[in-house]
Amino acid sequence: MAERTPWSLSGALRGMFGRKTIDQSTWDDLDDALITADFGPDVTEAIVADLRAKVARYNTTDPADLQRMLRESLEERLSKLDSTLHLSERPAVVLVVGVNGVGKTTTIGKFAKFLRTYDRSVIVGAADTFRAAAVDQLATWAERAGAEIVRPQQQGQDPASVAFQTVERAKLTGTEIVLIDTAGRLQTKGGLMDELSKIRRVVEKQAPIAEVLLVLDATTGQNGLAQAEAFIEHAGVTGLVLTKLDGSAKGGFVLAVQEKTGIPIKLIGQGEGINDLTGFTPHVFAQKLVG
Secondary structure, three states, rough: HHHHHOOOOOHHHHHHHHHOOHHHHHHHHHHHHHHOOOHHHHHHHHHHHHHHHHHHHHHOHHHHHHHHHHEEEEEHOOOOOOOOOOOOOOEEEEEEEOOOOOOOOHHHHHHHHOOOOOOOOEEEEEOOOHHHHHHHHHHHHHHHHHOOEOOOOOOOOOOOHEEEEEEEHHHOOOOOOEEEOOOEEEOOOOOHHHHHHHHHHHHHOOOOOOEEEEEHHHHHHHHHHHHHHHHHOOOOEEEEEEOOOHOOOOOOOHHHHHHOOOOEEEEOOOOOOOEEEEEEEHHHHHHHHHH
C-alpha cells in the first residue's frame, strides 16, 4: 500500500477493494468515493463507465483487479497533458497569476527554492505592487530560497515597470530563471487583465515568456476554479499549480481541473514548508491516490 496522504482515496477504497467480489455495492461505493473526492459528476461517470467496461471485458470479479484498473485509468487520464515545465530559454521568464488568498506569493518562494535545488539561478520580481505586504512577504520567501528579488522603487509603482526591471536585471547578471509575482485582486474586472497584458507586452520586448502559471487552492475545489476563469480566458495560462493539497480530501480535483480547463498541472504544493512544492508526476500521484 502506498503512503497515505490527506487527499488519498485509499482510506475510502480500502474496504471496497478488500471484499471477496465485485458487485453493485462496489460500484455504488466507488461512485460515492469519487464524488466525495471532488472528481465531479462528469469525470466520475466517465471513470466508472470505463471501469465497468474493462471489468466486463476481462470477466473479472476480483476487487484487486478493479483497484489496479482504477490506478491505471487515473494515470492515463492525468498523463494526457504534458506536465513538463518549459524553462529552457535564458532567461526563462515565468509569470505567476491567481486570485488573492490561494498562496500565490508563498508558492513563488517555494518554486524558487525548488529551482535552486537544481542549481538554477533565480530572480524574483515583486510586481504585485498593489499590496505592500505582498512585497515584504515575497522578499522573505526569496531570501529563504536563496533567490535575488527586485522590489518596487516606490509604493504603487507600475507593475509592468517592476517586471521590466526584473528581466533587465536577470539579463545583466546572467540569471537563468525569472519568477514574476502579479496582482490577484479584482479578477472579474477588466483592469487587472489589462495590467497582466501590459506586463506581458513589456516583458516580451526583452525575452519570451516561458510559462504563465495559474495558482489554485485545492481546498476550494470547483469554486476556486470559477474564480480563476478570467485568468484562464485572458492571461494565456500554460500550466496550473495546485496548493494546499495537504489539507484537502479532494484529490480528485487534480484530475477534474485538468480535464475541465485543458491546461496541465505542473506543480503541486503539499505542505507549509519551503520544500513542499514539487513537480507533478501522474504515475506517482495516481499511485498515492488509489493506494
